[in-house]
Amino acid sequence: MKYSYIARQPILDSDRKTFGYELLFRDGPKNTFPEIDPDKATSRLLSDHFLSTHYQTLGNHVGFVNFPYQSLVNLVPTLFPSDSLVVEVLEDCEPTSELLDAIKKMAKQGYRIALDDFVPSKEWQPFLPYVSFIKFDIRIVPIAKAGLFISKLRGSKIKFLAEKVETYDEFEQAKKAGFDYFQGYFFSKPELIQRKALQPSFLTIVQLCKEIAKEEIDYKELESLIARDLSLSYKLLTFVNSSAIVSSKIQSFKQALVYLGEKRLRQFISLVAIASTDSSKPNYLYGLSIQRARFCQLAWCKSGQRSDADLAFLTGMFSLLDCLLDQPLESIVELIPIDEAVKLALTKGEGALGKILSLSNAYEHADWEQVSELGISLELSDEVLSQCYDEALQWSADLLQVDI
Known part of the structure; x- marks a missing residue:
């Protein structure tokens, strides 16, 4: 069987909380979702990837999956549990x-149906009583026009999803038009560009990230960094104490170091730092x-470049600093002590690290x-890249207790 890629893109609610993910498949060099028929091999391809790998990382969220015509007619979606699946009609x-x-x-069997890239027409009218979601690509159907359609169905059970929401302004407009859910990259772009001094605590965060990215953790240095910032120390202890592995209350950072061990420590500090x-x-x-x-770290190592894996980790982690701090990335990196x-x-986007980061971005955007x-x-x-992506998803899901 051919190896397939699967990526995911988040679907957020009006509070910008994660509601679900669209799972995007690719099979073979033509970059297309495989043509589905009752053939066992194809069913196994979907089953192996959708069930065994991606249900782990969906957590309590739903997975939106595109199915082509023949697979719908053949009822292929009924191979999968209805509680975590939204069936998208292409x-x-x-x-x-x-x-x-x-x-x-x-x-009738409890599956939720979504009409993807919907353009209103009378031919689809008979389908509406059985539909749970309608997705509008706002590049094809403008927000104002979609809003008129939404207002006509205001009393129905149908939820409306805006696709390709690229800016914060579009997100606000879509909310006002009556959309319930939103898909796009507006959340990973700065809402407001402004120049402001970086707080000392943020520079401590940068130093912390540098330490946990190293192959060998310097525990004394970590303890020293945490001690400089009371709020950071408190947050770390709060996360440690909320961990399922902690059976008695952790009172100090030294205790946390001993209790968690290196792997979990890296994860908790990653979360506390970035959050x-x-x-x-x-x-x-x-x-x-x-x-x-x-x-980025996994792909870097798999590409044969064992040294500087910590730099690859930092490149990925800091790639969204402009969005988190609402400042231009160029300004931020000039003020923090990281490798050239x-x-x-x-x-x-230069150098081998730039190429790895571009690869990560391309995968996220399918x-x-x-x-x-x-x-x-x-x-x-293809297989190695898919494994790296799956492992990265699982790693972040474990860290955030699959609430991401």
Whole structure:
């Protein structure tokens, strides 16, 4: 069987909390979702990846999955549990009576149906009583026009999702138009660019991140850094005490070091550090920073560059600082003590670190053509990249107790 890529993109509610993920598949060099038929191999491909790998990282959230026409008619979605799956009807599906019968059957079995990239037409009217979500691509159907359609169905059970929301202003407009959920990258762009001095506590965070990215942790240095910032110390102890592995209350940072061990310590400090930047930001943004850090580190090592893996980790983690601090990345990196190679990767996308970061971004956006090109140049196979991504997802999910 061919190896497939799967990436995920977050779907947020009006409070910018994660509601679910769209899971994006690629099978083979044509960058397309595989044509589904009842064939066992194809069913196994979906089952192996969707069930065994990605249900672990969905947590309590739902997974939106695109299914082409034939797979819907063949009721392939019913192979998967209905509680965690939203069945997306692709925009190129014809609204035939055959498809309507299949949608009715799945809805009756408890499956939630979403119409993807919806463009209103009378042909889809009979489907609406069985639909739970309608997704509008706001690049195709403007927010104002979609808002008129939403107002007509105000009393229905249908929830509306705005796709390709790229700016904070678009997010606000979509909310006012009646959208319930939002998909896009508005959450990873600065809401307001402003120049302000970096607080001393933030520089401590940078030093902490540098320490946990090293192969061998210097515990004395960590203890010294934590002691400089009371709020940071308090947050770390709070996270440690909320961990399932802690059976008795941890009273000091020294205790935390002993109790957690190196692996969990790296994870907790990653979370506390990145979440200390701005508590008003979407939770997913913190998870994405940590996920990127781990993906960059893993891909760096798999590409044969064992040294400087800590720099790859930092590159991923700091790649969203502009979004977390609402300042230009170029200004931020000039004020923090990080390696020149990391600065060049972050601001100009240069060097091997820049290439690894570009690879991470391409994977997140499901830009499979770019993923393939960068993978070839870094001598990373499809299978290795998929493993790195899955491991990074699981690592961040473990850290955030799958609430990301």
